[in-house]
Amino acid sequence: MARRSAAPVAVPSSEAPGDSRRWLILAVVCSAYLMVGLDLTVMNIALPSAQRALGFTTADRQWIVTAYALAFGSLLLFCGRLADRIGHKESFLAGVAGFAVASTVGGASNSFAMLVTARACQGAFAALLAPTCLALLATTFTASKERGKAFGIFSSVAGGGTALGLIIGGALTSGLTWRWCLYVNLIFAVIAFTGGQRLLRRQPKMGTKMDVPGVILVLGGMFCVVYGFANAASHSWHTPWTWGFLTVGVVLLIAFAFWQTRSEQPLLPPRIVLDRNRGGAYVAVLVLGTGMFGVMLFLVYYMQNVLGYSAVISGASLLPLFVFMTLGAAGGGAKLLPRYGPKPLISVGLLIGAGGMVWLTGIGAHSGYAADLLGPLSLVGFGIGLIFAAALSAATAGVPLEDAGIASACASTGQQIGGAIGIALLNSIAAAATVSWVGSHVHGTPSPEQLGLASVHGYITVFWWSAAIFAVGAVVTGLLLRNGPLPAAPDAPADKPSMQTETQPT
Numbered sequence: 001m002a003r004r005s006a007a008p009v010a011v012p013s014s015e016a017p018g019d020s021r022r023w024l025i026l027a028v029v030c031s032a033y034l035m036v037g038l039d040l041t042v043m044n045i046a047l048p049s050a051q052r053a054l055g056f057t058t059a060d061r062q063w064i065v066t067a068y069a070l071a072f073g074s075l076l077l078f079c080g081r082l083a084d085r086i087g088h089k090e091s092f093l094a095g096v097a098g099f100a101v102a103s104t105v106g107g108a109s110n111s112f113a114m115l116v117t118a119r120a121c122q123g124a125f126a127a128l129l130a131p132t133c134l135a136l137l138a139t140t141f142t143a144s145k146e147r148g149k150a151f152g153i154f155s156s157v158a159g160g161g162t163a164l165g166l167i168i169g170g171a172l173t174s175g176l177t178w179r180w181c182l183y184v185n186l187i188f189a190v191i192a193f194t195g196g197q198r199l200l201r202r203q204p205k206m207g208t209k210m211d212v213p214g215v216i217l218v219l220g221g222m223f224c225v226v227y228g229f230a231n232a233a234s235h236s237w238h239t240p241w242t243w244g245f246l247t248v249g250v251v252l253l254i255a256f257a258f259w260q261t262r263s264e265q266p267l268l269p270p271r272i273v274l275d276r277n278r279g280g281a282y283v284a285v286l287v288l289g290t291g292m293f294g295v296m297l298f299l300v301y302y303m304q305n306v307l308g309y310s311a312v313i314s315g316a317s318l319l320p321l322f323v324f325m326t327l328g329a330a331g332g333g334a335k336l337l338p339r340y341g342p343k344p345l346i347s348v349g350l351l352i353g354a355g356g357m358v359w360l361t362g363i364g365a366h367s368g369y370a371a372d373l374l375g376p377l378s379l380v381g382f383g384i385g386l387i388f389a390a391a392l393s394a395a396t397a398g399v400p401l402e403d404a405g406i407a408s409a410c411a412s413t414g415q416q417i418g419g420a421i422g423i424a425l426l427n428s429i430a431a432a433a434t435v436s437w438v439g440s441h442v443h444g445t446p447s448p449e450q451l452g453l454a455s456v457h458g459y460i461t462v463f464w465w466s467a468a469i470f471a472v473g474a475v476v477t478g479l480l481l482r483n484g485p486l487p488a489a490p491d492a493p494a495d496k497p498s499m500q501t502e503t504q505p506t
Contacts, residue, residue, distance in 0.1 A: 021199060022140055026150050028195035030157045032096050033133045035103075035188045036126045037161015038168065039068060040419075041296075043119070045169030045311050046178035053178065056112035066230045067116045071123030072130075073226035073416040077218050080131035080409020081267050084402055085210065088135050089200040091405070093193060095129035100189035107182035118182075127412075134408030136200070138396035144338040144485060147393060152333020155388035156326035164322065167315035203401065214267035217256035222413070224249030229420035237428060272399065272407050277342065280480035281394035282414045284346045287473030288387050289418020290425070291353065291466045295321070295360070295380050297423065298430065299373070302459050306365060306452050320374055321381035328385020333393065342390035343481035349390070350474035352383030357467035361460045365452050383470075397486040426462045434458035 043050075043064055051061055083091035099122055106118030137154055141147040172180040228246035236242065260266040273279055296318075303314040332345050356379035363372055395411035396404060437457040442450050 022146070022150075024195065025136065025140055025199050026153060028192050028199060029092075029133045029136055030154055031188045031195070032092065032129055032192035033154070034157055034161050034164075035096075035099055035185045035192075036130050036133075037158060038165040039103075039122055039126065039185070040161070041165030042169040042172075042181045042184075043068075044165075045315070046172070046181040049178035050115065054109065054112050054115065060112055062230075063116050064119055066227075067120040068123040068126070069230060069416070069420065070223060070226050071120045072126050073123075073413070073420065074219055074223040075124055075127035076131065076409045076413045076416060077222070077268060077406065078215050079128040080135075080406040080412075081210070083128065083132045083135060083405035083409075087203055088132055088139070088405065089196065089202050091128055091132040092136060092196050092200060095125050095132060096189050096193045096196065098125035099129060100186055100193070103182045103185040103189070107179040109179075130412040131405050131409035134392065134396055134411060135404035138399070138404045138408065139203070139401055145334075147486075148337035148389070149330070149334035151393040152330040152337070152385075152389040155329035155333060155392050156385060158388060158392065167312075167318065169311070169315065171312055171315070209265055211260075211263050211265055211267040214256060214259055214263060217252050217259060218267060221249050221252030221256055222417075224252060225417065226420050229417075229424040232424035232428065237424075268406055268410070269403065272403060273410060275398065276480055276482050277394045277397060277486065278399075278407065278410070280346070280477045281342065281391040282410050283480060284350070284387055284391040284473065284477050285395070285411050286414040286418040286421075287350065287469060287477070288353075288384065288391070289415040290422040291357070291469040291473070292384065292419070292422065295357065295377070295463075295466065298426065298459050298462050299360075299377075302363065302456070303373075306455055306459075307367070307369075317369060317373065318377065321377045321384075324378045324381030325385040325388070328382040329389040330385075332386040333389030336386075337390055337393060338485060341481075341483065341485045342394040343478065343483055345386045345390035346394075346481060347474045347478040349383040349386030350470045350477065352386070353380050354383075354467040354470035354474065356380030356383060357463045357470060360463040361467075363456060363460065363463075365449075365456050394481070394486060426465065429465055430458035430462045433461035 047061055047064055050064065079091075102118050102121035102125060106115055106122065109115035109118060133154075137150055141150040168184065169181050172178075172184060224245040226249075228242050228244075228249055231239065231245065232242045256268075260268055260270055273282065299318070300314050303309040303317060304311065309317065328349070332349075336345055356376045359376035359379065360373075367373065392411060396407050399407045434454045434457060437454040438446055438450070441454075446454065
């Protein structure tokens with residue numbers, strides 16, 4: 001791979017094992033990534049208030065969420081490679097600053113168009129931030145034990161961000177105003193930008209040409225796929241806007257995959273995804289993104305629409321999920337991953353998640369939180385934590401510095417596409433099950449109690465499907481992933497101080 005004319009000089013990393021700087025970098029990266037996770041869900045709670053304030057229609061309301069998802073999902077692979085080319089520090093600072101500006105504009109919005117544009121810009125800068133954060137961890141933590149611990153901590157933030165978004169969104173909307181669901185990002189942005197400017201080191205920029213045909217194909221393909229699934233979730237699988245976009249998206253992504261085998265400098269080198277461990281990790285985050293919405297989205301619906309919880313209470317009720325996710329990620333990443341590798345953690349984590357979903361099928365119209373929700377929430381959270389810690393570490397293991405961004409982007413893309421599939425698929429399943437229950441149990445106009453029972457039946461059906469998705473994922477990843485610990489980083493032996501390169505002018 002071509003580089004600019006410069007003499008690489010190896011210098012000891014200031015983030016060597018035992019140096020507190022590397023753990024400060026972890027804190028900075030987690031602060032930045034928390035913004036990305038929060039904004040996947042925080043606006044969901046604030047939408048009714050924003051709609052009343054700005055006067056847009058219910059039909060337009062979905063675009064506040066869709067605009068973020070479209071920009072984020074479409075640009076991930078491109079931004080992952082862009083981060084490798086312009087440098088991870090530069091990409092990190094640009095992503096944080098851009099996200100902060102977009103959040104400020106969104107919070108100050110006085111029209112629907114202004115808010116949607118701000119949300120799209122948030123998604124674009126999130127697409128730059130997400131792979132850059134993972135790449136920075138992959139290149140900062142190369143010693144196996146510290147790498148496992150670092151990715152465990154990061155995974156708890158990555159996995160818990162969506163849950164915290166529901167909690168923070170409910171609290172801010174109730175206590176202040178919906179605008180603070182966007183302004184709150186400025187707190188994390190100031191911490192991340194200041195810390196990134198002071199702590200991160202500039203890495204050599206890759207003097208390679210951007211694969212323009214590959215960029216066009218993957219941007220078009222990802223946009224069509226994400227939009228198709230978003231349209232299926234809000235409308236129907238049978239509309240041309242759904243199957244038409246999905247068909248075009250699949251064709252473009254197949255063309256992209258073919259082109260990558262022919263391009264001299266591919267956007268996504270095939271070696272990245274063909275490695276068994278990385279391929280298994282990408283499948284794991286795809287499955288996790290799909291199945292997680294069975295517990296995240298539909299449990300909130302169930303608690304609010306059936307049990308009558310408020311937005312704040314339903315968000316706070318998910319805290320055990322976050323706590324046990326943190327325990328699973330930190331414990332699994334620090335203690336188990338360096339010794340056993342990702343295979344047992346991912347497979348067992350998926351099976352634990354499947355068990356928790358099966359447990360959730362015991363809910364009813366009058367279930368109690370402690371008796372029927374606390375246990376399965378804790379179990380699912382612990383399983384998700386094990387998966388995240390192992391999958392995110394495996395997704396970037398063994399890649400050279402120049403490929404760290406694109407390898408990280410693949411993991412973020414898998415999670416994003418999985419989420420889009422999960423929302424569309426599980427929404428359709430829940431709706432069909434609800435209608436089926438009404439048709440077989442109700443004669444005439446259903447009463448509110450009967451509608452509640454029908455909804456519960458829909459949620460239970462979704463939990464069964466989520467359990468099946470997790471179980472199939474456990475089998476597939478078990479076949480793909482290799483046994484044993486992850487390989488050492490190619491530029492530094494395991495458990496030894498890492499070396500970074502700085503370019504000196506010739």
